[in-house]
Amino acid sequence: MGVIKFAWGLVCVIFLMGPLLVILPIAFNAGSFMVLPIEGWSLRWFTVLFTDPAWRLSIWNSLIVGVASSALATVLGTLAALGLRGHFGLPMTLTRIAFLLPMATPAVVLGVGMQLVYARIGLSSSYAGVIVGHAVLSIPLTILSVAAALASVDRTAERAAASLGAAPPKVLWLVTLPMALPGIVTGFVFAFANSLDEVVLTIFLAGPNQRTLAQQMFLQLRDNLSPAIAAAAFSFIIATVCVGVTGLWLRHRNAARSR
Amino acid sequence: MSRSPFIRCDGVSKSFGASRVIDSLQLDIFQGEFVSLLGPSGSGKTTLLTMIAGFERPSEGGIWLDGYRIDDLAPHRRNMGMVFQNYALFPHMSVAENVGFPLRMRKIARSEARTRIARALEMVELGHLAERRPSQLSGGQQQRVALARALVFEPRVVLMDEPLGALDKRLREQMQLDIRDLHRRLGLTIVFVTHDQSEALTMSDRIAVFNNGRIEQIGTPEVIYDRPATRFVAEFIGETNLMTGKVAETGADGSVIALPGNTRIRVHQRLEPGVDVSICLRPERLHLGGKGGNVLSCQVTDRVYMGDHLRVALDGPDGTLIGRLPCSANGLRAGMPINASFTPEDCWVLPA
Numbered sequence: 001m002g003v004i005k006f007a008w009g010l011v012c013v014i015f016l017m018g019p020l021l022v023i024l025p026i027a028f029n030a031g032s033f034m035v036l037p038i039e040g041w042s043l044r045w046f047t048v049l050f051t052d053p054a055w056r057l058s059i060w061n062s063l064i065v066g067v068a069s070s071a072l073a074t075v076l077g078t079l080a081a082l083g084l085r086g087h088f089g090l091p092m093t094l095t096r097i098a099f100l101l102p103m104a105t106p107a108v109v110l111g112v113g114m115q116l117v118y119a120r121i122g123l124s125s126s127y128a129g130v131i132v133g134h135a136v137l138s139i140p141l142t143i144l145s146v147a148a149a150l151a152s153v154d155r156t157a158e159r160a161a162a163s164l165g166a167a168p169p170k171v172l173w174l175v176t177l178p179m180a181l182p183g184i185v186t187g188f189v190f191a192f193a194n195s196l197d198e199v200v201l202t203i204f205l206a207g208p209n210q211r212t213l214a215q216q217m218f219l220q221l222r223d224n225l226s227p228a229i230a231a232a233a234f235s236f237i238i239a240t241v242c243v244g245v246t247g248l249w250l251r252h253r254n255a256a257r258s259r
Numbered sequence: 260m261s262r263s264p265f266i267r268c269d270g271v272s273k274s275f276g277a278s279r280v281i282d283s284l285q286l287d288i289f290q291g292e293f294v295s296l297l298g299p300s301g302s303g304k305t306t307l308l309t310m311i312a313g314f315e316r317p318s319e320g321g322i323w324l325d326g327y328r329i330d331d332l333a334p335h336r337r338n339m340g341m342v343f344q345n346y347a348l349f350p351h352m353s354v355a356e357n358v359g360f361p362l363r364m365r366k367i368a369r370s371e372a373r374t375r376i377a378r379a380l381e382m383v384e385l386g387h388l389a390e391r392r393p394s395q396l397s398g399g400q401q402q403r404v405a406l407a408r409a410l411v412f413e414p415r416v417v418l419m420d421e422p423l424g425a426l427d428k429r430l431r432e433q434m435q436l437d438i439r440d441l442h443r444r445l446g447l448t449i450v451f452v453t454h455d456q457s458e459a460l461t462m463s464d465r466i467a468v469f470n471n472g473r474i475e476q477i478g479t480p481e482v483i484y485d486r487p488a489t490r491f492v493a494e495f496i497g498e499t500n501l502m503t504g505k506v507a508e509t510g511a512d513g514s515v516i517a518l519p520g521n522t523r524i525r526v527h528q529r530l531e532p533g534v535d536v537s538i539c540l541r542p543e544r545l546h547l548g549g550k551g552g553n554v555l556s557c558q559v560t561d562r563v564y565m566g567d568h569l570r571v572a573l574d575g576p577d578g579t580l581i582g583r584l585p586c587s588a589n590g591l592r593a594g595m596p597i598n599a600s601f602t603p604e605d606c607w608v609l610p611a
Contacts, residue, residue: 156347162334163312163341163418164408165364170335174360178351 020237026230034225045231055228057209058216062196064127065212069134070142070191076135077142077191078184082172084143085150103140110136111204118205125207133205134195141194142187149183150176182251189247193240263326265290265448266311266416270320273306273472280306282472283320293442293449295459298469299495304452305420307469311450312418313337324415335364340409344421346401348393354380354404355389361412379411380404382441399430406438410445419451423458435462456496460484468492484541486607493539493609500540500580503611506530513603520577524553526606535611542570544605545582551600555580559595573599 022036027046031039049055080099084092102110114133115124123129153176161175162168177184199214206215213236217229264287273281281303288294296304309315311322313334321328329337340361348357355376362372380386383403393401402422409417422438423431439462442449453459459466460480467477468491476488487493490501504518513527516538524538557573557580569588573580580599584591591597 154345154347156343156345157349159312159314159334160341160343160347160405160408161349161360162314163337163339164361165335165338165412166360167333167335170364175349179349181351 023230023233024237026227027234029227029230032226034227034230045227046235048226048228049231049235052228054211055213055216055232058211058213061130061206061210062213065130065134065210066192066195068127068131069195070138070188072131072135073138073142073191074146074184074188077139077187078146078177078180080139080143081146081150082176084147099143100140102136107137107198107200111201114201115204124205125210127210130202130206130210130212133201134198135191137198137201138191138194141190142184145187145190146180146183149180149186153179185250186247189243193243196236196240262289264288264323265292265325266450267323268307268311268320269323271307271310271317271322272319273303273310273315274318280472281310281317284472284474286467286474286477288448288450290448291446293439293447293451293462293464295451295453295463295466296469297453297456297459297466297495300454302469303472304454304467304469308418308420308450308452311416312339312341338412338415340412340414340417342402342405342409342417342419342422344424346393346398346405346425348401348404348408350393352393353389354385354391354393354396357393357404358389358408358411360408365412375411379407382410383407383437398426399434402426402434406441410441410447415448417447417449419449421452421454423453424455431458438462460496468495470495487539487609490537490609490611493537493607498542498581498583500538500542500545501609502538502540502577504536504538504577506532506534506536508532514608516608518577522555522576524606525603526608527603528606528608530608537609537611539607539609540580540601540605542581542583543568544601545580545584546600547584547588547597548600549598551602551605553603553606554598554600557597557599559591559593559597561593562591564589573597575599 025038026034026036028041028043029035029038030042030044050059084096084099114136118124118129123132157179158171158175161171166174197214198212199218202212202215206212211219213232217232220226220229266286266288268284268286271281271284272279284303284307286307296307298304306315310317313329313332316330321330323329324337349360352360358376358379359372362375367375376389377386380389383406385400385403385407388396388400393404396404402425405422419438423434426434435458438449441447451459451462460483463480465477465479466483468475468483470491476483476492483492484496487496493499493501502518502524504516504524507515507517507523509529509532513525514530514532516524516526516536518524526538530536555575557575559571560574560579561572563570564586567586569584569586569591571582571584571588571591573582582599
């Protein structure tokens with residue numbers, strides 16, 4: 001049994017990780033095309049990635065849009081989760097579903113709709129427009145994550161704070177939010193990863209100046225198969241692993257603190 | 260009594276939807292008093308405490324604190340310390356920060372706060388753990404921190420909601436004595452919710468016994484135990500033998516009550532003849548032998564050695580009696596015929 005389980009696990013891991021592992025060596029290709037086997041080792045495509053104006057701009061754009069949209073989604077998602085907390089019944093359930101709807105809506109539909117609205121209010125091809133668009137997609141993630149954290153916050157601790165003289169805003173700021181902090185941070189990380197990844201909606205909303213890294217890779221893939229794409233993918237993977245490890249470390253530290 | 264009550268609940272009712280949890284309740288609590296709200300779960304005792312704390316509003320009636328009506332006062336303005344069963348400490352703060360929280364809310368200068376935190380922690384003998392996190396403490400230590408936190412700002416009233424319910428027996432008994440001691444030393448006014456009757460008996464100045472949203476009886480532990488007002492109180496507090504009968508005759512020195520099995524029992528209360536009554540007889544009032552005024556011939560059906568006493572079940576002429584006998588009666592065996600006796604003063608008569 002053990003052997004079969006191990007083999008099955010291995011197959012699954014290879015299936016999931018294979019594509020990632022295949023792309024890694026291509027990033028170091030000395031040749032000019034995305035092919036295997038590579039024609040020799042070189043860092044030239046990383047140089048292109050970090051010096052070519054179009055690639056550089058897209059990296060900056062991804063960071064700006066990612067940080068701003070996840071911050072926005074975290075603030076709004078936390079407020080929504082606080083508002084939805086402890087309320088049940090049909091109207092509240094419908095509200096909850098409405099908040100989570102962007103997760104179920106195809107990004108193409110959302111993209112077309114937002115493009116039409118943006119054209120009206122003058123947000124087309126602007127950073128603000130892309131940031132808001134990404135935030136809309138991320139809000140369900142932050143709501144879910146913060147709501148789960150709030151569900152574990154002890155109500156009697158909040159009552160205790162009130163009885164000890166804390167007005168409602170102080171209870172929220174000094175007790176509820178700190179106790180829900182791990183969920184809020186997790187929500188932010190999810191939102192950031194979601195924004196880095198997002199291409200479809202971005203194609204509708206972003207002008208050439210707001211082109212994000214993922215979008216740039218997508219466009220390059222269509223035009224020429226430059227190994228810079230693989231270099232970008234490599235950097236992407238490394239960055240994601242770093243974010244993930246940081247998240248795990250934070251969680252571990254929190255667990256250790258409250259033990 | 261000329262003192263005016265410190266906390267007054269006047270005609271307080273509370274309904275959640277169609278169910279009435281508290282029903283036109285009357286309760287006066289005096290300054291410096293330790294009052295227990297005792298009752299089974301769902302009897303409304305915690306709801307009343309929650310209303311005194313300000314987390315719920317009475318549906319009818321009003322609550323006064325020191326002469327002021329406080330129904331519309333938010334909890335954080337009431338200056339009442341509260342201790343919860345699950346401690347309700349702030350897990351993201353150290354012990355000292357937890358205890359300092361009410362001082363911080365009152366904008367008390369840092370140096371003064373530090374001395375007061377130290378004093379409060381010293382009071383509960385936890386001064387050495389000030390920098391720990393609550394999660395690094397045992398249950399008993401956590402509840403001491405919660406106690407220190409509820410006392411450090413010298414509140415007008417301390418409310419305790421089954422504070423010892425989560426602790427094991429030994430620790431609970433220790434904490435009972437500690438809280439009682441703090442109450443005496445600091446002259447606190449304490450409202451203490453519990454479902455544990457022995458806890459209420461050992462700690463309180465007065466006990467209010469709750470049942471179905473009403474107070475069945477309020478009085479000192481002695482009164483509640485020896486002279487229960489209703490069958491519910493008699494059965495809820497301690498163990499008791501209840502014998503139901505009719506008053507047969509009344510004389511100058513008491514009455515005689517006839518039980519259905521033709522037994523006649525003398526009691527010292529003077530009662531209206533013909534009325535249906537219950538006689539409450541505490542197990543420790545029952546003795547062996549033929550002296551005492553009331554003698555019932557019984558058969559031993561069970562005996563349990565309890566260490567400090569012998570618990571016997573007796574089959575009497577009118578049902579089973581429970582007795583608490585000294586261990587010197589250890590020779591008793593099931594099946595033995597004996598005489599059980601008690602004086603008229605040992606009986607307390609209730610409405611049936």
